[in-house]
Amino acid sequence: MPGTNISAAEVTHVSVHGFWLLLGDEELLLPFAEFPWFRQATIEQLTTIEWPSPDHLYWPLLDVDLSVASIRHPENFPLVSGASANPAPQPDAPQAARP
Structure with a gap:
């Protein structure tokens, strides 16, 4: 188990x-x-970072x-979040009919 990152x-x-x-130093x-x-x-939110192991970062x-x-090396990790800077508003979902 790696030591605690100080x-x-x-x-x-x-x-x-x-x-x-x-x-x-990087x-x-x-x-x-x-x-x-x-x-x-x-x-x-950006500056609250945890670095629990040498290859793991977490923004709680x-x-x-x-x-x-x-x-x-982001080129080795091709999956990108679907988040966008200004997401388009989504229309309200149709309401289910009530009996």
Whole structure:
């Protein structure tokens, strides 16, 4: 079992294009185009990060889990969230008829 990570994950910069995450001595870019579930997040939601193991990050206020490998090499993880920046409003579902 790996030891407890004593370093903290830290957001160092946020822009309209994405945010930079410092993991130890490595800084990684998470572009919103590749990680769209972060696009509407608040600063508090982005910066509240848990790093429970070397390859696991968790944003508890967003309930998002990511592998660090998926940030380093997103091309190896082709599945992308269906979340969008401005989801179109959905029409109300038709009401079931009552007897």
